[in-house]
Amino acid sequence: MTTIYLIRHAEAEGNLYRIAQGQDDSALTDRGWRQVKALERRFAGVQIDAVYTSDLYRTRATASALYLPRGLTPRLERDLREIHVGVWERRTWGEIARRWPDQMADFSRRMDRWRMEGAETPAQVLERALGALGRIAAENEGRTAAVFSHGYVIRLVLAKLQGISLRDTGDKSPTGDNTAVSCLEWDGASLRVVWQNDNSHLLAPEFLAGEKVRKRANALEPGLYFTPVRLPEQAALLPDLTAAFWEGEPPVPDPACPALAGFLGEEPVGLVQFGPGPGEIALACVRRDCRRRGFGVQLIGQAVYYWRPLGADRLRIVLPEGCAAERFFGDCGFAPAEAAEPGSRLWIKDIGFDPAFKS
Template sequence: MTTIYLIRHAEAEGNLYRIAQGQYNSLLTDRGARQVAALEQRFADIHVDAVYSSDLYRTCATAAAIYKPKGLELHRRTDLREICVGVWEQRTWGDIARADPEQMENFSLHPERWKVEGGEAPAAVLRRVRAAVEDIARKNVGRTVAVFSHGYAIRLLLADLQGYTLEQLAATPVGDNTAVSKLEVRDGKLEVVFRDDNSHLRTPEYLAGETKGKRANGLEPGLRFLPLCPAEQAAFLDRCVRETGMAVQPDGQALVGYLGEEPVGFLQMGTEQGRIALAYIQPEYRGRGFGVQLIGQAVRLTRETGGETVLVRPGDSAAFWSRYGFRPGTQADTLEKGIGFDPAYLALPPAEV
């Protein structure tokens, strides 16, 4: 019997910050790292002969839950990648939802209609991912393998194996990060034994690390961000200054986060590389998962300047920053978060396909 465990990558930056990450590389979050540990525990007593992964960073890092403790080689394949979303790549879902609501709806509910510039057709994604998994099955007859891929790609494949058409995709579930599906080859065909199981994320050990803060989910577009324009955003900025007691610096890197047409958040970067000078969400919008999206923009702006660390003086909001991976830094009264990529998941042998 040939058995394939098909596994979605752990929570990555795009999932948390509500940014379309498609085929761009992104780090795992702190929560993602805990999911990897839970996945490792789940597979501790399961025999696995080989491990395959898409060549993107977030899947390679997640695959470490199995290939490292079992002393196996990681086989990277480009044909296991997530869908390429073309001009949507690296844009916030809030921006996409406002700019192209029809295609945003199609992406989730009507993949057969989805089409954006530079994007990969869902039908083409299904063909390449199914061909990849079938090829892996042929190369591992009678063995047990783990295959790491991505949420949209996996959902397309599982739906197809269970007899759903593209037009029926919306009727199928969306698997959580690190959700495990089990496939078996029977009479030469792939069959789904179970899908999207996340029982390893419901253990007391894992749940003990969960925070009470609101987390973004795949159904919430979130904020869109525009450059600071004091003349157009004067009333909002005045409120920001009054409530924070801090001045807005019009000559620094600054973004205003909009929910629909209303400005609700503000991010000001300081002159020191990677330093957040001011992060503000209007009180009535707090606790809804928007603050972390400011962190996502700070990470993006810092990376664009070559920085690998984001810093902030937390004031009385240390609990918020700590929730998202900021730890005491080398500077007094400062928390910092590393955003550099681990070369162990980048400097691997060339992908097979």
């Protein structure tokens, strides 16, 4: 009998920032790295003979929880990749929900009829993923393998192995949490599901001790969509978005620097502006009545996705010393650096990829 532990990757940027990742590479969040450690603790003492992973960064980084402690070399399997979502990739789920509401509903609920320009179909994903699992099982007869893949792929596979059609997968096969573990067995002829989507390692005291009490968007919340702000023509948007973000006078955006307004429905709820220097955030503001709803971190996500393709490996923002925003940026992974000028301090967040997990 062959045992396969099928494991979803840890929390990645797209999960937190509400951006469709698909086959685009994204880094793990700070919380994701804590999930990696929790996964390592969970499997301490468990025999693992081989580790396979999709070749995307977020799965390769997560797989390090099992292969590094055992001195194993991970096997990269392109067929374990997440579904390619075509023109949706790198777009926010808020934009997708606004522009393609019917298709987004089908993506979650009616996989049998979901189609998108440039995308794979769920049936194609299922065919390649099951093929990969069959090869892995055959290569590890009588052994135990850990296989790292992605939420949508795993959801499709678990449903198929339990006789659930693509039409009914949306209703009958939920998406497991980041790093959720499922157990499969191979008898030499077929795979069966022993148990699925177990996240008990995320309920352990060691993990929960690091959890912050804050609002986090979940998979069912599309989040914000963003549009460029044209200054000075759209200056009327600014007062409500910037009021009381920092103590003192509201900051004034520089018309020479690009800015994005984040919308929920028809309402502007936030603003992020990029500075002139590499990785620089000039402003990140959420409207007063929209705070503590998980929107601010989506502004940071826009900064990551703006600056990283331009070669920046860290974000930078200057904050007044002791301002209320320090806690928010600290929660988003920024750390204080040197003083910028009297009464202010530079805060920095690393956004580069670790070359150990990057092709």
